[in-house]
Amino acid sequence: MLQKQLFRLAHQLQCPEFNSMYDHVVKNQWNSYEAQKLDQEQKLRYMIKFSYEYVPYYHKLFKELGLRPEAIKTIEDLEKLPILNKEIIKKNWDDFKPRNLKSMQYYNWTTGGSTGTPLKYRLSKPNRFLGAALLYRGWGYAGYKPGDKKVFLAGTSLDVGSNPYIIKKIHEITRNLKKLSAFDMNELEMNNYVNVINSFKPKMIRGYASSINFLAKYIDENGLHIESPLFVSTTSEKLYPDMREKIINAFNCDVFDAYGLTDGGVGAYECHEHNGLHIDTERSIMEISSNDGEQINSGVGKILATNLGNFAMPFIRYDTGDLGDIIEDSCSCGRGSRLLKEVIGRDKELLITPDGKHVHGAAFYNNMISKFNDANSIVECQILQKNKDGIIFNMVCKDDFNKSQLDYIRGTIMKKNGWDVEFRFVDEIERTKAGKYKFIVNEVSL
DSSP states (O other), X not given: OHHHHHHHHHHHHHOXXXXXXXXXXXXXXXXXXXXXXXXXXXXXXXXXXXXXXHOHHHHHHHHHHTOOGGGOOSSGGGXXXXXXXXXXXXXXXXXXXXXXXXXXXXXXXXXXXXXXOOOEEEEEHHHHHHHHHHHHHHHHTTTOOTTOXXXXXXXXXXXXXXXXXXXXHHHHHHHTXXXXXXXXXXXXXXXXXXXXXXXXXXXXXXXXXXXXXXXXXXXXXXXXXXXXXXXXXXXXXXXXXXXXXXXXXHHTSEEEEEEEOTTTOOEEEEOTTOSSEEEOOSSEEEEEEOTTSOBOSSEXXXXXXXXXXXXXXXXXXXXXXXEEXXXXXXXXXXXXXXXXXXXXXXXXXXXXXXXSOEEEHHHHHHHHHHHOTTGGGEEEEEEEEEETTEEEEEXXXXXXXXXXXXXXXXXXXXXXXXXXXXXXXXXXXXXXXXXXXXXXXXXXXX
């Protein structure tokens, strides 16, 4: 009880409105989507008016388009505006500075740069804490309560390993948290991680899907005992079905996937029904769109984000670089929000065949791994595409891996997709600067 009071107090000291924010979003999850949408559109109209009056880039954009702010009243009206991307923001950096910025409290932030193009941006303080309230609510779908013990296994994108030691310890104490690095997960480190989990006994373990999966495999293969948390929360990377199964078996608990971006302000979380990820509505508008910006109500498209509260640097129809599959079904859990069936991955995680067809890398990867007779002997695998004619499997394998099956896999891929296939056996697969492990690396222009 004392730790949970400290948790709330720490947030309240940094943001006096935090507790009321959290209580509001917890209550709001049960409102109908129609009610949530009305609230979104009210915030949207205010953000559009603010951007037109205070942000030079948007004032110029509206003038060029021949639009008044009053033209954007609904989510559907956003189609009247072009898609925003990182290149546009960088090119017009000075014009994204609001004229009243000096009156705001904000943070200077940087994206993880997993696409190779990290982006600097500003994040208003109230908006950041609203994001935290939504994060805790999303974990709450799995049973989390603010102040519960948790372990993070990740890199800099989840604020692991990015702060000085004293700041890290203060953060761990006030958040009832242990931070474990996703970098250099060797045998010694993983043994230490298991000991930390067993002694700390967290209610939840959160981290990169690949890192938790890697630890799960180590636990399983070495027959180690692990104190089961209430649940595991995966984020930042594609959670494949085989990974979910391995994590469930190793930790003896359920797995809940999540999606979120600080720059765009979008978030979505899985509940116990596992019908998809519930899309947050209080902080942002998430659109799924075609390449030309047309909104999609069902199916796969670009994930666009309009942050409804980041007045320090408004992003309207911001291309997150991710692809999502949105569905029209409602969830039997009773929450009113719309559902993402899944986050497909980044648009650079598509593969392209010699005849120009696009293949979802996530589905292809999962299908190919299942064809290996001794998939358990594959420690890690990454698919690399440097040209349209071929793909490369970078593989970290155990000594007992049976290479005789490679000809069959190569022939199957050649027959179905037309690619030449090369298998490379490597000692390790390089992580990104944020500690993420990329299953698909496409260097071909789509």
